[in-house]
Amino acid sequence: MRQAAVVSEHDLDGQRPEGDTTFEKVTIDAGLLEQRVLRFAPGRSLERGDDERDELLYVVSGAGTLALDGEPHPLEADTGVYIRAGERYSVENAGLDEVLVVSVASPPGEDRDGRRVTIRFAEQPELRADAKRTFRYLVNEDAGCAEVTQFVGVVEPCRAPDHSHTYDEVGFIVEGQGIAHIDGEQIPLRPGSCFHLPPEQVHCIENTGPGVMRILGVFHPSGDPASRSYDAAAARATS
DSSP states (O other), X not given: OOSOEEEEGGGSOOBOOTTOSEEEEEEEEOSSOEEEEEEEOSEEOOOBOOSSSEEEEEEEEOOEEEEETTEEEEXXXXXXXXXXXXXXXXXXXXXXXXXXXXXXXXXXXXXXXXXXXXXXXXXXXXXXXXXXXXXXXXXXXXXXXXXXXXXXXXXXXXXXXXXXXXXXXXXXXXXXXXXXXXXXXXXXXXXXXXXXXXXXOOEEEEEOSSSOEEEEEEEESOOOTTOOBOHHHHHXXXX
């Protein structure tokens, strides 16, 4: 799937392996980046992990404990998690509600000093992309991840000019409602909507709701989510 795509995770089938607490849906398979939605029921999940790819997790809702190679790490909503290729983890959900997680498998990076396993949104500095958009990094080079960037963007009601990025991106709507403008189409967005934007894809995410829209984004190669180009959009408008 190298073309742009928008799907709702609510419209997709999933599966729960026998003996596991994890209900899993593959939402976007974009080659370098593969997005899944994971729901951890009460109890302890079976071990997971990828020998060939890193995995970036984001906790949408719920709370629990991540056991990474035997070491516990608390999980709560708005937490990013950096799992390296070859590591094994499980999730313990001691509550009554499910733990909802978005997982993105990505190309493996080199081991770096200063690696952080969990990063909380509330503890990260707020950065401004433009007058109507802010974002906070979760997993990036500051967490020891050089290949991929994970962030949460907060968008006020607005429509930005059409633009493109040099990187490959997958996203998940955490909160709010709006429209994805891609290739002349207007695709509704709501919580649970998932999207893939290949490099140089002209697009715009419009927030049509009364409140903010919160978007989880993961892109490769790593960089700045505020970086964008308007050249391709301008060329298309005049062609």
